[in-house]
Amino acid sequence: MKTSALAIAASLSVALVxxxxxxxxxxxxxxxxxxxxxxxTGFDQVANVGINNGFVTEISTDDLNGAREIxxxxxxxxxxxxxxxxxxxxxxxxxxxxxxxxxxxxxxxxGAGSVDAFYDYWEAEDALLNYGTSVSHAFxxxxxxxxxxxxxxxxxxxxxxxxxRDGALFKTKLYDPLDEPVIMDAxxxxxxxxxxxxxxxxxxxxxxxxxxxxxxxxxAKKYHSFITTHARYIGNVPPSGYLxxxxxxxxxxxxxxxxxxxxxxxxxLRLTGKCLDLIEAAQAQxxxxxxxxxxxxYGGSYADADYLKGDWKSxxxxxxxxxxxxxxxxxxxxxxxxxxxxxxAPGTGLLVYSIRQEEVLEAxxxxxxxxxxxxxxxxxxxxxxxxxxxxxxAGNGHERGAGTHAKILRMVRENDSLSLMDAISKMxxxxxxxxxDHAPQMKIRGRLQEGSVADITIFDPETVxxxxxxxxxxxxxxxxxxxxxxxxxxxxxxxxxxxxxxxxVAIRNxxxx
Ligand SMILES: [Zn+2]
Numbered sequence: 001m002k003t004s005a006l007a008i009a010a011s012l013s014v015a016l017v018x019x020x021x022x023x024x025x026x027x028x029x030x031x032x033x034x035x036x037x038x039x040x041t042g043f044d045q046v047a048n049v050g051i052n053n054g055f056v057t058e059i060s061t062d063d064l065n066g067a068r069e070i071x072x073x074x075x076x077x078x079x080x081x082x083x084x085x086x087x088x089x090x091x092x093x094x095x096x097x098x099x100x101x102x103x104x105x106x107x108x109x110x111g112a113g114s115v116d117a118f119y120d121y122w123e124a125e126d127a128l129l130n131y132g133t134s135v136s137h138a139f140x141x142x143x144x145x146x147x148x149x150x151x152x153x154x155x156x157x158x159x160x161x162x163x164x165r166d167g168a169l170f171k172t173k174l175y176d177p178l179d180e181p182v183i184m185d186a187x188x189x190x191x192x193x194x195x196x197x198x199x200x201x202x203x204x205x206x207x208x209x210x211x212x213x214x215x216x217x218x219x220a221k222k223y224h225s226f227i228t229t230h231a232r233y234i235g236n237v238p239p240s241g242y243l244x245x246x247x248x249x250x251x252x253x254x255x256x257x258x259x260x261x262x263x264x265x266x267x268x269l270r271l272t273g274k275c276l277d278l279i280e281a282a283q284a285q286x287x288x289x290x291x292x293x294x295x296x297x298y299g300g301s302y303a304d305a306d307y308l309k310g311d312w313k314s315x316x317x318x319x320x321x322x323x324x325x326x327x328x329x330x331x332x333x334x335x336x337x338x339x340x341x342x343x344x345a346p347g348t349g350l351l352v353y354s355i356r357q358e359e360v361l362e363a364x365x366x367x368x369x370x371x372x373x374x375x376x377x378x379x380x381x382x383x384x385x386x387x388x389x390x391x392x393x394a395g396n397g398h399e400r401g402a403g404t405h406a407k408i409l410r411m412v413r414e415n416d417s418l419s420l421m422d423a424i425s426k427m428x429x430x431x432x433x434x435x436x437d438h439a440p441q442m443k444i445r446g447r448l449q450e451g452s453v454a455d456i457t458i459f460d461p462e463t464v465x466x467x468x469x470x471x472x473x474x475x476x477x478x479x480x481x482x483x484x485x486x487x488x489x490x491x492x493x494x495x496x497x498x499x500x501x502x503x504x505v506a507i508r509n510x511x512x513x
């Protein structure tokens with residue numbers, strides 16, 4: 001709350017100075033001569049943006065006079081990017097997100113096991129960017145069934161590892177009706193603590209009983225909330241990713257709650273177009289449901305993963321050559337190579353190129369989708385310790401944690417069939433629109449209009465690019481061509497340098513006593 005106190009102080013001083021005449025600055029900050037783009041209204045023209053007290057108060061072709069001015073000539077001035085799929089929730093990840101143009105990175109896919117602990121963490125940590133979360137059905141199960149307190153994020157607190165060592169009942173215990181009310185109570189507690197929605201990453205615990213999944217979604221209705229899902233199952237062969245999405249569409253319709261379906265191409269693979277058709281058919285019948293995608297063709301894995309046994313070639317629709325060694329990038333030569341690794345070096349890191357470019361482009365081209373990075377926390381020699389001072393490039397993990405949004409903008413530049421306004425909408429207005437009935441703070445985000453919150457991303461459409469890659473040492477290189485990012489009126493990326501300030505606010509529902 002430091003932010004708003006400062007903003008009020010600034011506003012009082014501006015008011016006093018304004019009264020004195022010619023030297024007055026009308027705005028705290030002016031962004032001049034940029035191509036201002038607003039996906040809600042379709043506004044797209046060169047204009048000047050005036051910001052006061054953290055809000056956009058003027059968009060005009062007149063000269064505006066600010067205490068500070070950013071010259072955005074040749075740049076696009078867009079709403080700040082909103083990402084509902086940001087698992088990296090620590091200062092290192094937030095620095096990378098900021099360089100990638102993201103102003104509101106939330107984890108609505110896994111969500112939080114303890115919603116209070118999540119918000120307390122960022123309150124204490126001085127968040128650079130806006131933050132928010134859902135209550136996690138998965139992590140509530142870890143708490144209830146495995147007896148491990150998840151803390152602010154089970155990946156960072158080690159609760160996930162502890163639950164796995166402990167037998168991982170959350171993903172192995174068969175449905176027991178007696179567990180259901182206890183799990184319901186724990187999910188409800190998260191909603192009372194101001195969770196935005198309920199997250200169902202069911203793909204990680206396909207054992208969960210269908211009656212429990214159905215009952216928990218009823219709580220979303222009770223709290224005027226929504227659900228998200230990484231659905232059960234994956235790929236092309238039944239039980240497929242398509243079947244998993246069918247299940248959750250039925251749950252959402254039965255309980256009458258909106259739903260976001262995460263990473264459709266990586267879930268549906270060759271059935272991506274069919275999965276998107278399914279979502280559009282549900283929309284046509286009045287269901288509020290949207291899909292999400294990220295612009296990468298591979299996921300990270302290891303040789304001994306369950307899904308690389310059995311008929312993995314049919315499930316993923318790939319051959320041995322589509323699997324590479326993470327360390328060297330070298331493709332496997334034969335099925336025997338994989339069997340040898342499973343026998344002799346089961347922990348070997350692999351990249352599985354299971355998604356095709358045409359599937360990403362299919363998702364990109366549909367009006368029903370938004371972009372979500374699925375940014376995983378970066379790992380260091382000493383673990384998931386992404387503090388502020390770790391250098392860019394030092395973190396190991398999937399490149400999408402650093403480059404998703406700049407890559408989307410680069411794809412628009414390199415592909416005539418993609419529209420820049422659509423791409424911006426999928427990273428701003430699209431997510432805001434989905435969530436705003438349930439999180440009113442988002443009604444004035446994801447837009448660039450007079451009255452919007454000044455969450456703004458300024459990028460050069462001719463040069464913006466991701467720089468992270470799958471090569472070791474390059475996984476966490478920041479994007480470039482996004483020289484300025486503004487959060488609640490404060491410049492958090494200034495001439496491509498991340499500033500260490502506490503600009504973010506909590507995006508949270510009211511707490512119910
Ligand atoms: Zn997922």
